[in-house]
Amino acid sequence: MNIIGRKKIWFAFSSLIIIAGLVMMMISGLNYGIDFTGGTVMEINLHKDVPNKEIRLITDSVDPNISINKIGEGKETVQIKTKKDMDNKARTELFNQFKEKYSLVEDDLVKAEQIGPSIGNEIRNKAVISVAIATVGMLIYISFRFEFSYGVAAVLALVHDVLVVLSFYAIFKIPVNSPFIAGMLTVVGYSINDTIVIFDRIRENMKTMKGKDFAGLADGSIKQTIVRSLNTSLTTLVAITALYVVGVESIKDFTLPLIAGIATGTYSSIFIASPIWVILKEKKIS
Known part of the structure; x- marks a missing residue:
């Protein structure tokens, strides 16, 4: 397994999606639903x-x-x-x-x-503030429990998840309503789990795999936890997808960002957060 060695591929893939989404947002903006537009x-x-x-x-x-x-x-x-x-x-x-x-x-x-759109504006502003507060809180907590490089890598992976889901909505012109905000706030809290599991294994392996470089440590830790991460995310996705298929419109508005966010969060925990941690550690050493 050489995930860290192929980090440029993962970064390029994510960058293409995010850039395409940002371009669509600049051209036509997000497709805000009635909760935001009135x-x-x-x-x-x-x-x-x-x-x-x-x-x-x-x-x-x-x-x-x-x-x-x-x-x-x-x-x-x-x-x-x-x-x-x-x-x-x-x-x-x-x-x-x-x-x-x-x-x-x-x-x-x-x-x-x-x-009118006034309620939508209030929800949007509070959502941005909530995400910012949650992100700062996670950075402080992870830095305290692990170290600052882990916190920065985890937060950047979270930002990646939010941008990818927003890009998905922008590219496919999916309506953004208040359930989307609730879904995104749930994703921010959920997607950090897999990242923490991998980081915890990296921290343990640093004690037992002395002499290995950071890339080797990260690859070994991912290999040890990838089955657990994929199984956890897959079972969650099956349940949420079932809700999306049989649910009413309001349920679909909530579950669709969860599906996109959980899939993206699993990907970023493995292919984004860990490579970022390696880059930060290598720069600190050099």
């Missing part, structure tokens, strides 16, 4: 579970990118979210199409309102 929310009781494809036959005339979510025990109520500011007349016209097709009454329009 728009219109409608909830209509259809009295039965209607397939999304059938609902979109009506809503596509308003917005092809409209968000559809089923709520209620029998998923009989459909929640429609669009970034378009629909006035009362437009909302009434849309509801009348549902009313005619499904023989509804006026009371079946449970909610119809416009929302």
